[in-house]
Amino acid sequence: MIAGDPKEMLTAQLQPWHDAIADPAGAQKQVLPRLLADYARTTYGTEHGAAKVASTEDYRHAFPVATFDDFKPLIKRVMAGEVDLLLAEEPIGWAITRGTTSGESKFIPMTPTDLRLRVSAGRAMMNFVADTGRYDLFAGVNLNLNFPSVVGTIKVGDREVDYGYSSGIYTKHVSTFTPIRSRPTQDDIDALGGGKTMRDWEARFELAYQKCKDENVTLVGGVAPTALRFARYLRRNHGLYPKDLWRTQIMTLGSVPGINTRYQPALTALYGPVVIREIYGTTEGIFGQQRDERRAWVPNYDLFFFEVATRSGVKMLHEMRPGETGSLIVSTPVLPRYQIGDLILALRPPYFRCIGRDHWWTPLLYAWHEFMSFNLGRL
Numbered sequence: 001m002i003a004g005d006p007k008e009m010l011t012a013q014l015q016p017w018h019d020a021i022a023d024p025a026g027a028q029k030q031v032l033p034r035l036l037a038d039y040a041r042t043t044y045g046t047e048h049g050a051a052k053v054a055s056t057e058d059y060r061h062a063f064p065v066a067t068f069d070d071f072k073p074l075i076k077r078v079m080a081g082e083v084d085l086l087l088a089e090e091p092i093g094w095a096i097t098r099g100t101t102s103g104e105s106k107f108i109p110m111t112p113t114d115l116r117l118r119v120s121a122g123r124a125m126m127n128f129v130a131d132t133g134r135y136d137l138f139a140g141v142n143l144n145l146n147f148p149s150v151v152g153t154i155k156v157g158d159r160e161v162d163y164g165y166s167s168g169i170y171t172k173h174v175s176t177f178t179p180i181r182s183r184p185t186q187d188d189i190d191a192l193g194g195g196k197t198m199r200d201w202e203a204r205f206e207l208a209y210q211k212c213k214d215e216n217v218t219l220v221g222g223v224a225p226t227a228l229r230f231a232r233y234l235r236r237n238h239g240l241y242p243k244d245l246w247r248t249q250i251m252t253l254g255s256v257p258g259i260n261t262r263y264q265p266a267l268t269a270l271y272g273p274v275v276i277r278e279i280y281g282t283t284e285g286i287f288g289q290q291r292d293e294r295r296a297w298v299p300n301y302d303l304f305f306f307e308v309a310t311r312s313g314v315k316m317l318h319e320m321r322p323g324e325t326g327s328l329i330v331s332t333p334v335l336p337r338y339q340i341g342d343l344i345l346a347l348r349p350p351y352f353r354c355i356g357r358d359h360w361w362t363p364l365l366y367a368w369h370e371f372m373s374f375n376l377g378r379l
Contacts, residue, residue, distance in 0.1 A: 006138065009179060010130045017123055020302035021291075021350050024318035027301040032059060035305055035331050038113070039063075041088040044074060045336070060314065063336045065329055068106055071338070075107060079154075079161050087111060087334060092173060095166035096151065097283035107154070108283045110169055113333045117285060117303050118170045122178055124252045124277035124289035125219060131292065137180065137249050140218030144182040144189065145208060145226050146171050151194025164194065166283045167222065180219055184211040205233040217246040220271065221279075224253040224263050231270035243272035252289070254279035257356050257366070260295035261373040280354055284340060285332050288352065294379040296351035305331035308344060320346035327358045347379060 020027035036053050039045030048062045064070075074086050083090055091109035129137055149168035153160045172186040184207050192203050208230065220227055220242075234240050242248065251267060251274050253259050259267075259278045267276060277290040280297040287304055288297040299306055299317060306317035308326030320326060328342045343358045345366070355366040370376055 006129075006135050006179070010126050013119075013126055014123060014130060016302045017120070017298075017300065020300070021298055024299075024301045024350070025316070028056075028305055028316060028318070031302065031305050032056065032331075035333065035336070038088040038333050039336055041084070043082075043085045048336075056316075059337075065309070065314070065337050065339050066335075067339050067341070071335060072106075075109070078109060079107065079159070081159060089113065093149065093169040094161055094163040095169055095283045096163045097166070106283070107163060108166070109334055110166065111333060114285065115170060115173050117300075117333070118166075118281075119178070120300050120303060121170075121221075121252070121279055121281060121286045121289065123300075124279060124291070125221070125250060126179070127291055128250050128275060128277060134249060137218045140180065140216040140249075141212065142178075142180050142182045142219040142221055143208060143212055143217045143246075143248075144171065144184055144186065145204075145220070145222040145230055146186065146189065147223075148190050148192070148194045149186055150190055151196070183215055184208055201229070202233060202237075205230050206237070209234060209238065213245060215246075217242075218249045219252070220248055220250075220274075221252040223255040224259050224267070225256060227251065227253060228263070228266055228270065235270075241270050243270065246272075248272065248274050250275040250277060252277045252279055254281045257354055258369055258373070260290075261375040262369055280352075282340060282342070284335060284338065285330070287328075287330060291350075294351055295375075296347050296353050296379055298350045299352065307331075307337070309339065317344070317352070318349070320344075320352075322346055322348055325355070325363060328354075351379060 036050045039050035053059050053062050078086050087109060089111050091111055092115060093110045095108045095110050097106045129135060146167040147165035149164040149172040150162050151164050153162050168186055171182060188207060189204060231242050234242060248271055251271065260276055264276055268274060278297050280288040285304060288299040291298045307314055307329040308317050308320060309329060310324060310326035324346045326344055327339060328344050329337055329339050331337055341358050342354045343356055343362050345353045345355045356362040
């Protein structure tokens, strides 16, 4: 909940983002030393001379671009107890995601610093409130359709390590510091267990319905396909659509390309005339969010260090030309120069889209979806 003047709160949260968008090169020059200071406290960073890096060029020479497969042996050792090998602080939790090639699960550590950065996921909602003056949004609740923060344990060496989904871990630790209540609470969701079957998801959907049916749901956040599944569950089991229960103002959604194009008709049909804002986030971090009605996201230049591998070589994300594509390389508090495997399309500055995974056919598939949705590349 909000304490004090909501306008001041929004300004404090949004101004660093706005300033960084106005001067991305300057913002990135400020971010890199902060990250290097953390890397210098780790074995991996020390081995690559983090303390001696004085420029972007130095950074590129000292630290190689690395994929998850490159980091995987190090992450396994961190899970087994060698925390300072890769982390500057103890992890709060371990987030699970799906592998991008073999289907193997990936485990990513989440640290206190990482969690503080994930508060940026609220920037899309807060910018909407600042632009429209709809401060009444904060008087309602956020429909929490997030995944569990704990879904199981894995044995690594002599240790049993709990793991869950990043959205659930984030909500569990940070929701009390956000300006809107979430229902059901993350503890409520976690109490149902970490199962992945249809029955497990229906139990979570029923919990969300029971906790929110008499609430003023002004915000729906989370994973776009899950929001659609929840709406269809309501119709099938209760004869209602979300739009019959609530007058939701905004949906802040992520996890798939095309949220504002391919997914928009179904979302507005089920939830009513809501504003849709895309969040570009992964298990590794929240890297950008939609700023306004233009259907693309804007990077968090003040929080992460962004590079891209393009046909012409590695360059800074903000140096991309409109229409150019590149494979994202992001430096987070945990992972230096991590090639995440996403293909990024640059639009008119400062707007970008993640159009899918980094495969040769992704631009063709994106073009087909743009044609079928009659979007045709429009912002």
